[in-house]
Amino acid sequence: MDLSIIGSGYVGLVSGACFADVGHHVVCVDNNPQKIEALQAGHIPIYEPGLEEVIQRNVAAGRLRFTNSTEDGVDHSEVVFIAVPTPPQADGSVDLSYIERVARDIAAVLKPGQYRVVVDKSTVPVKTGDKVAETIKRYGQKGAEFDVVSNPEFLREGCAVSDLMKPDRIVVGSKSDRALALMQKLYQPFMAPILVTDINSAELIKHAANSFLALKISYINAVSAICEASGADVEKVADGIGMDKRIGRNFLNAGLGYGGSCFPKDIAAFIAISEQLGVPFTLLKEVQRINQSQRERFLKAMRDTLWILRDKKIAVWGLTFKGDTDDIRSSVSIDLIAELIKEGAHVTAYDPKGMDNVRNFKLIPEAKLVDSALEAAQGAEALVIATEWHEFAQVDLSHLKEAMASPMVFDGRNLLNPETMNHLGFHYRSIGRPGAGKG
Numbered sequence: 224m225d226l227s228i229i230g231s232g233y234v235g236l237v238s239g240a241c242f243a244d245v246g247h248h249v250v251c252v253d254n255n256p257q258k259i260e261a262l263q264a265g266h267i268p269i270y271e272p273g274l275e276e277v278i279q280r281n282v283a284a285g286r287l288r289f290t291n292s293t294e295d296g297v298d299h300s301e302v303v304f305i306a307v308p309t310p311p312q313a314d315g316s317v318d319l320s321y322i323e324r325v326a327r328d329i330a331a332v333l334k335p336g337q338y339r340v341v342v343d344k345s346t347v348p349v350k351t352g353d354k355v356a357e358t359i360k361r362y363g364q365k366g367a368e369f370d371v372v373s374n375p376e377f378l379r380e381g382c383a384v385s386d387l388m389k390p391d392r393i394v395v396g397s398k399s400d401r402a403l404a405l406m407q408k409l410y411q412p413f414m415a416p417i418l419v420t421d422i423n424s425a426e427l428i429k430h431a432a433n434s435f436l437a438l439k440i441s442y443i444n445a446v447s448a449i450c451e452a453s454g455a456d457v458e459k460v461a462d463g464i465g466m467d468k469r470i471g472r473n474f475l476n477a478g479l480g481y482g483g484s485c486f487p488k489d490i491a492a493f494i495a496i497s498e499q500l501g502v503p504f505t506l507l508k509e510v511q512r513i514n515q516s517q518r519e520r521f522l523k524a525m526r527d528t529l530w531i532l533r534d535k536k537i538a539v540w541g542l543t544f545k546g547d548t549d550d551i552r553s554s555v556s557i558d559l560i561a562e563l564i565k566e567g568a569h570v571t572a573y574d575p576k577g578m579d580n581v582r583n584f585k586l587i588p589e590a591k592l593v594d595s596a597l598e599a600a601q602g603a604e605a606l607v608i609a610t611e612w613h614e615f616a617q618v619d620l621s622h623l624k625e626a627m628a629s630p631m632v633f634d635g636r637n638l639l640n641p642e643t644m645n646h647l648g649f650h651y652r653s654i655g656r657p658g659a660g661k662g
C-alpha cells in the first residue's frame with residue numbers, strides 16, 4: 224500500500240521505517256528542512272537501536288523516502304498518518320496546535336474524488352478525532368472524500384523497532400467500513416490482534432494505558448519506601464506480587480521514578496481531560512505525587528549520608544530518561560543534577576548516548592561531561608546511578624573503588640548487587656533494598 228506519515232519524530236520515523244519494511248511504500252513528511260535533508264543524506268536524527276539499518280534497507284529498496292511537501296505525501300498515499308508532537312501546556316492540558324495545522328495542511332491539498340484515510344497516531348485527548356474531521360471539512364475543497372481514524376501508538380523508546388514489528392495489539396478507532404478495511408490491509412503483515420473501536424475509545428485507550436503503567440511504577444515506588452522503613456526488599460516483593468499473572472512483573476521496577484516525553488505529559492493530560500469532563504481522576508494526582516517524592520527521598524538519603532552537598536565532588540552515571548535512548552526530555556537525572564548543582568555540588572557526568580543532546584539544549588551547563596563512566600567517577604566523593612544503562616552494570620567495581628575519593632554509591636535504578644557492593648567495601652544505597660553498607 225502507499226502511505227505517508229506527517230511528522231518524522233520518534234513515532235513517525237520509526238513507524239514509517241517499519242511500514243516500509245513489511246512491504247508498503249512510505250513517504251515520511253516533515254516541515255523541518257534540515258531534518259529532511261539529513262534523512263535524505265542518510266543521517267538518522269535520533270538514536271534508536273536497529274533503526275538505521277531498517278531505514279537504509281528500505282531507502283535502498285525504493286520503499287521509503289523523505290520530503291518537506293505535505294502535498295507530495297498526500298498525493299501518493301491512500302492512508303495519511305499524523306504523527307506530530309502534542310506538547311504539554313503550563314496547566315497540564317495538551318497543545319493541539321500542531322495537529323490542527325496538519326489537518327489544515329491536509330485539507331489544503333486533498334483533491335475532490337481522491338479518497339484518503341487520515342489516521343491520527345499522535346497521543347491526543349479524547350474527542351480530538353472529531354475536531355480533525357471538522358477541520359478538514361471546513362478548510363477542504365467541496366467533494367473531498369476522507370475518513371478520520373484513531374490509531375494510537377504503543378512503542379517504547381529504546382526498543383521502538385521491535386515494539387512496532389511485534390506489537391501486543393493494534394487499536395483502530397473508526398466507524399467507517401471503508402477506512403477499517405484499508406487499516407486491516409495495512410496492518411495485516413504484522414500478524415497482531417487488531418482491536419476495532421470507535422474513535423473516542425481508541426483515543427482514551429492510549430491515555431488510560433500510559434496512566435496505568437505510570438500507576439504501576441508509582442505503586443512499587445510507594446512500596447519501596449515502606450520496604451526501606453521496614454527492612455524488606457522491594458525486588459523480592461515485586462517478584463512475589465508479579466508472579467501473580469493478574470498483576471505481572473513488568474513495570475514493577477522501583478527507582479527514581481518515571482520520566483520521558485510520554486508518561487509525565489500523558490498523566491497530566493489525562494488529569495486535565497478528566498477535570499474538563501467534570502469527573503476528576505484524583506488517583507492520578509497521587510501517582511504524580513509519589514513520582515516526585517521518590518527523587519526527593521533519594522536526595523534526602525544523599526544529604527543524610529554526605530551531610531553538606533556544597534563543594535562535594537559528585538559523579539552521575541546516566542543523563543537520558545531511561546537506558547537505550549538518547550532522549551533527555553523530562554529526564555529525572557537532569558532534574559537531580561540541577562538540584563545537586565543548586566546545592567553547590569560539583570557534578571561530573573557521563574552518558575553513553577545522551578551527552579550531545581544535553582550540550583545542544585544547553586542543559587545543566589555547570590556539569591562537566593566526560594567520556595566514560597570511570598572517568599566521571601575519578602576523585603568523586605559519591606556516585607549516583609541515575610539511568611538503567613546496561614553498560615553501567617558492566618563497570619569493573621574494583622577499578623571504580625580505586626577511582627573514587629570515597630566509595631559511596633547511590634544507585635537510583637537498583638542496577639548493582641547490594642551484597643557484592645557491601646563485600647567490596649562500598650557504602651551502597653539503592654531503592655527499597657536493605658543494607659546501607661559499611662564503606
Ligand code: UGA
Pocket residue numbers: 346376377378379380381433436440473474475476477478479480481482483484485486489544545546
Ligand atoms: C511509554 C510507554 O511504555 C509506551 O507504551 C508508549 O507508547 C510511550 O510511553 C508513548 O506514549 O509514546 P517510553 O516513554 O518510551 O514508553 O518508556 P518506558 O519504557 O515506558 O519508560 C518510561 C519511564 O518509566 C522511564 O523513565 C523508566 O525509567 C521508568 N520505569 C519503567 C520505571 O521507573 N520502572 C519500570 O518498571 C518501568
